[in-house]
Amino acid sequence: MTFTLTDGLIDQIISAMENQEKSFLLDADTLSLVEKSDSVKADDNLFYELPEWNAADGFELREAFVNQLHIVAVKKELKEVLHSGRGVFKNFRNVLKNYPDADKRWHIFKHNFMSARINEWYNSLREVWGLEKLDYFSETDEDLVHDDFSFVEYKSGENQNEVLQQTCAFLTDDSSELPDDFRKSYYTLLEDRFKTYDLVNQTGVLCRSQADEFAGCITASVMVGNQEKTMVLTSFFVPENFRGLGIGTELVNLLLSQLKAQGKKWILLPNIFIPEFFEPLLIRRGFKKMRNGFFAEI
Numbered sequence: 001m002t003f004t005l006t007d008g009l010i011d012q013i014i015s016a017m018e019n020q021e022k023s024f025l026l027d028a029d030t031l032s033l034v035e036k037s038d039s040v041k042a043d044d045n046l047f048y049e050l051p052e053w054n055a056a057d058g059f060e061l062r063e064a065f066v067n068q069l070h071i072v073a074v075k076k077e078l079k080e081v082l083h084s085g086r087g088v089f090k091n092f093r094n095v096l097k098n099y100p101d102a103d104k105r106w107h108i109f110k111h112n113f114m115s116a117r118i119n120e121w122y123n124s125l126r127e128v129w130g131l132e133k134l135d136y137f138s139e140t141d142e143d144l145v146h147d148d149f150s151f152v153e154y155k156s157g158e159n160q161n162e163v164l165q166q167t168c169a170f171l172t173d174d175s176s177e178l179p180d181d182f183r184k185s186y187y188t189l190l191e192d193r194f195k196t197y198d199l200v201n202q203t204g205v206l207c208r209s210q211a212d213e214f215a216g217c218i219t220a221s222v223m224v225g226n227q228e229k230t231m232v233l234t235s236f237f238v239p240e241n242f243r244g245l246g247i248g249t250e251l252v253n254l255l256l257s258q259l260k261a262q263g264k265k266w267i268l269l270p271n272i273f274i275p276e277f278f279e280p281l282l283i284r285r286g287f288k289k290m291r292n293g294f295f296a297e298i
Helices: 007-018 055-068 072-082 088-097 100-129 142-148 156-171 180-198 247-261 276-284
Strands: 024-027 032-035 047-049 149-153 203-209 214-222 230-237 266-270 288-290 293-297
Touching: 007 024, 007 032, 007 100, 055 072, 055 088, 055 100, 072 088, 088 100, 142 149, 142 247, 149 247, 156 180, 156 214, 156 230, 180 214, 180 230, 203 247, 214 247, 230 247, 247 276, 276 293
Parallel strands: 230 266
Antiparallel strands: 024 032, 024 047, 149 203, 203 214, 214 230, 266 293, 288 293
């Protein structure tokens, strides 16, 4: 028997996975959880085993949270807890009680992490059922992103060189064996193209961390002089150490808001500016895929 994985069911499954004292099964008929017993056993038809989750998984979850945390003081304390070797989960929880903002981030991160694990489990079932896999999109909290990062409007005179250098480094970061003369030629090509776009009022958004580190950008320009309603993406990326924090989503949202306020109608995204890991984000925001990239009606 197949079943639909709803948000409410995900919440039930997360609670059951965290319960290390009892074991539960999913009743596919009632979409409820029942305690496993001698009379209620998994049969992969009506009753399904839940995703595996143990203390090692719990430790992995907490370690992943600490590694992506950008609040230095909290990160230091939590790392000490993880390396203490005793009462890790309890002490981890106690530290977070002293930092409400970090605690809020922890609960969002935990929900996303465990939801992704549940989605993997559900897709394995869908594969058995002969159904297509479903993508999982993590929840993000715009307020949390804006707490840690600032988003400012792109300004040609102030930001052009920085965006150019970051874009070139990003597009060649997996080609370390390229000769220097080729890199210089590539940069010149990007520079000429980018400056040409700047001549027709290029618009966009830059993201910076609290420490003023470059954390991402997105820019767009009129595609051709006589097509004022259609824009083309001229840069879009987030450095690897800042991915998974909702920055890419917020950059897209802010750019689309800018363009809508300017009365634009369409935006085109060439493949050259679209890393594979950003594709689910674009599809979720209503972009449609075409042979050479993506497009969307603003």
